[in-house]
Amino acid sequence: xxxxxxxxxxxxxxxxxxxxxxxxxxxxxxxxxxxxxxxxxxxxxxxxxxxxxxxxxxxxxxxxxxxxxxxxxxxxxxxxxxxxxxxxxxxxxxxxxxxxx
Amino acid sequence: xxxxxxxxxxxxxxxxxxxxxxxxxxxxxxxxxxxxxxxxxxxxxxxxxxxxxxxxxxxxxxxxxxxxxxxxxxxxxxxxxxxxxxxxxxxxxxxxxxxxxxxxxxxxxxxxxxxxxxxxxxxxxxxxxxxxxxxxxxxxxxxxxxxxxxxxxxxxxxxxxxxxxxxxxxxxxxxxxxxxxxxxxxxxxxxxxxxxxxxxxxxxxxxxxxxxxxxxxxxxxxxxxxxxxxxxxxxxxxxxxxxxxxxxxxxxxxxxxxxxxxxxxxxxxxxxxxxxxxxxxxxxxxxxxxxxxxxxxxxxxxxxxxxxxxxxxxxxxxxxxxxxxxxxxxxxxxxxxxxxxxxxxxxxxxxxxxxxxxxxxxxxxxxxxxxxxxxxxxxxxxxxxxxxxxxxxxxxxxxxxxxxxxxxxxxxxxxxxxxxxxxxxxxxxxxxxxxxxxxxxxxxxxxxxxxxxxxxxxxxxxxxxxxxxxxxx
Numbered sequence: 001x002x003x004x005x006x007x008x009x010x011x012x013x014x015x016x017x018x019x020x021x022x023x024x025x026x027x028x029x030x031x032x033x034x035x036x037x038x039x040x041x042x043x044x045x046x047x048x049x050x051x052x053x054x055x056x057x058x059x060x061x062x063x064x065x066x067x068x069x070x071x072x073x074x075x076x077x078x079x080x081x082x083x084x085x086x087x088x089x090x091x092x093x094x095x096x097x098x099x100x101x
Numbered sequence: 102x103x104x105x106x107x108x109x110x111x112x113x114x115x116x117x118x119x120x121x122x123x124x125x126x127x128x129x130x131x132x133x134x135x136x137x138x139x140x141x142x143x144x145x146x147x148x149x150x151x152x153x154x155x156x157x158x159x160x161x162x163x164x165x166x167x168x169x170x171x172x173x174x175x176x177x178x179x180x181x182x183x184x185x186x187x188x189x190x191x192x193x194x195x196x197x198x199x200x201x202x203x204x205x206x207x208x209x210x211x212x213x214x215x216x217x218x219x220x221x222x223x224x225x226x227x228x229x230x231x232x233x234x235x236x237x238x239x240x241x242x243x244x245x246x247x248x249x250x251x252x253x254x255x256x257x258x259x260x261x262x263x264x265x266x267x268x269x270x271x272x273x274x275x276x277x278x279x280x281x282x283x284x285x286x287x288x289x290x291x292x293x294x295x296x297x298x299x300x301x302x303x304x305x306x307x308x309x310x311x312x313x314x315x316x317x318x319x320x321x322x323x324x325x326x327x328x329x330x331x332x333x334x335x336x337x338x339x340x341x342x343x344x345x346x347x348x349x350x351x352x353x354x355x356x357x358x359x360x361x362x363x364x365x366x367x368x369x370x371x372x373x374x375x376x377x378x379x380x381x382x383x384x385x386x387x388x389x390x391x392x393x394x395x396x397x398x399x400x401x402x403x404x405x406x407x408x409x410x411x412x413x414x415x416x417x418x419x420x421x422x423x424x425x426x427x428x429x430x431x432x433x434x435x436x437x438x439x440x441x442x443x444x445x446x447x448x449x450x451x452x453x454x455x456x457x458x459x460x461x462x463x464x465x466x467x468x469x470x471x472x473x474x475x476x477x478x479x480x481x482x483x484x485x486x487x488x489x490x491x492x493x494x495x496x497x498x499x500x501x502x503x504x505x506x507x508x509x510x511x512x513x514x515x516x517x518x519x520x521x522x523x524x525x526x527x528x529x530x531x532x533x534x535x536x537x538x539x540x541x542x543x544x545x546x547x548x549x550x551x552x553x554x555x556x557x558x559x560x561x562x563x564x565x566x567x568x569x570x571x572x573x574x
Contacts, residue, residue: 050331052155080173089131
């Protein structure tokens with residue numbers, strides 16, 4: 001019961017702080033924001049790691065391996081695309097910079 | 102003692118993540134923010150391995166490398182027009198991972214009481230499965246592999262709700278009686294529900310769907326965190342859910358539609374016809390794809406010289422880009438035009454409607470790719486007051502977001518929708534494919550305004566002919 005209560009507190013506090021911070025993100029950055037949070041949602045890889053901490057039957061191993069692969073795809077792809085997009089944003093002052101993607 | 106240490110470690114990682122998100126308040130600091138967020142995730146993985154170790158190091162390494170390699174490869178190749186499809190696909194990967202983790206955990210736990218942990222595991226499984234299938238449909242629509250128009254079946258809403266409820270009942274029953282036998286059917290039903298949910302949403306409503314799937318992917322991760330008692334999972338998942346739900350609301354607000362109405366699809370609105378005061382004969386069904394050869398009424402004279410003259414005389418120009426520009430791959434010509442006009446001393450701004458594009462902020466990224474400085478990009482609310490004092494508004498591939506019917510006519514599907522008030526400018530030049538109405542099906546009153554010059558046809562060609570007229574001597 002205390003576990004659940006604690007879990008709900010963690011959820012509510014994170015949601016509230018995230019909500020406050022994200023409200024300040026300008027519309028210009030909404031696409032990078034979504035692709036970054038998209039990568040974060042693959043944090044479920046931590047759950048897969050927890051399941052792999054102990055020995056598993058082959059069938060379960062296969063399912064968890066698929067989960068790890070999907071999450072790793074999501075994490076690496078998400079952060080990489082976000083970085084690529086953000087490097088494309090140039091202002092007048094930074095126009096000389098050449099960080100080609 | 103060690104419990105407190107672990108709590109502090111977790112809190113530090115969460116703080117790093119939130120610090121990363123906080124830096125998304127400007128394009129320059131966002132690059133560091135992205136690195137901070139990825140650092141937070143990497144630290145989470147390191148912590149998990151350090152705390153519990155792994156019984157299957159080879160399997161783990163192989164799966165991680167395989168997923169990461171594919172992710173990296175796609176991320177480096179994808180173009181900015183394809184970004185929404187790619188992001189939707191990744192939402193699906195996240196949902197799938199959550200569903201698999203929840204399934205294995207529930208299977209390990211076996212049958213038993215319906216405590217909160219197991220119920221949230223079930224939520225992770227069902228939400229994850231529905232997110233996966235919904236995202237695959239969204240990705241297929243966004244990439245053009247499937248017709249992007251809404252597909253509405255008879256009794257669609259009821260069927261979707263029924264499938265989702267049955268999957269929940271089957272899942273709950275599975276937890277009590279036999280997880281092995283019933284969890285898979287429950288997950289498949291949830292996946293079917295997600296697919297049904299997504300197929301009815303299309304076209305300009307896609308930004309809402311993709312934002313919503315962002316939120317559900319986070320929610321599925323957080324639900325897995327509750328059953329696994331993993332603070333980081335819960336906190337990270339909750340942050341993503343917050344982000345997705347904010348973006349969902351922002352997108353709905355920009356279209357003046359209630360979230361529920363978007364998700365109820367065009368039902369009841371299927372019979373939308375162009376609200377046409379001038380061209381009754383042109384009324385075309387909304388769901389039909391645009392005809393290959395658009396029946397554009399041939400103007401008596403070539404409108405190009407008039408457009409060029411207006412642009413030459415103009416001192417203040419505002420460009421309104423829409424998704425049609427991206428479809429025609431005209432953004433590079435438009436960027437060159439803007440650079441050219443700026444070079445010869447004209448004031449040039451881009452006015453961006455919040456739902457221009459196929460996901461929140463998509464247009465900004467498309468223009469950034471075409472090397473448009475972000476100082477030139479202005480939001481709707483900032484630009485609207487200036488449009489009355491603008492010499493030329495150049496509309497490229499945008500329709501509904503500049504349709505004055507939204508503010509001038511009552512009772513149309515877009516009435517009340519905030520628009521870019523292009524009609525207030527002295528001259529309007531429209532580089533659209535044809536005179537067909539936009540996604541809403543409402544005929545664009547702007548096309549019939551005497552001060553509007555229509556340059557109909559492929560925007561890449563029409564912008565190229567403008568560019569030729571302004572070639573440096």
